[in-house]
């Protein structure tokens with residue numbers, strides 16, 4: 001079973017502009033917004049807006065093969081891109097998804113939190129792209 005909501009991914013044409021929205025429109029303190037980093041293996045730049053109970057993950061394309069290029073072509077001002085749930089074991093979660101007939105889009109690979117992630121196709125989840133993220137073992141006690 002999936003665990004806690006970890007983050008909501010928002011694809012944007014400019015992370016720096018999106019940071020300003022959360023800071024200036026929604027009053028998020030500047031020190032709750034992380035610096036922007038690049039993750040070439042995932043084809044994105046990212047930054048987090050840290051909230052009391054979760055995170056907003058801002059993602060911007062990095063490179064011509066970015067998996068979010070098509071999404072931004074269809075949604076040029078940006079939009080809600082994915083929802084990420086925590087799991088205890090990414091390989092067990094991947095196998096569960098396959099057994100249950102879902103389309104897993106990638107082999108586990110390291111994501112922005114430094115732990116392995118997979119994505120499940122939106123057609124299997126009511127039109128929502130789902131990210132599953134393994135939590136560090138210590139987080140489970």
Ligand SMILES: CC[C@@H](C(=O)O)C(=O)SCCNC(=O)CCNC(=O)[C@H](O)C(C)(C)COP(=O)(O)OP(=O)(O)OC[C@H]1O[C@@H](n2cnc3c(N)ncnc32)[C@H](O)[C@@H]1OP(=O)(O)O
Pocket residue numbers: 009039042044045046057059067068070071080081082084105110111112113117119121122127128129131
């Ligand atoms: C920061 C790193 C990391 C983390 O640690 O958190 C990340 O979050 S990285 C986030 C970006 N990475 C990914 O999204 C990887 C997985 N995604 C994919 O493999 C592809 O994006 C995709 C989901 C397979 C879509 O591929 P694409 O080439 O864009 O295909 P189409 O444009 O043809 O779309 C097919 C179909 O799916 C619908 N779609 C596409 N993206 C989404 C979405 N984000 N949410 C909901 N639906 C989506 C699209 O509209 C098409 O629908 P139909 O037209 O009805 O066929």
Ligand SMILES: [Co+2]
Pocket residue numbers: 007009057082084131
């Ligand atoms: Co994500």
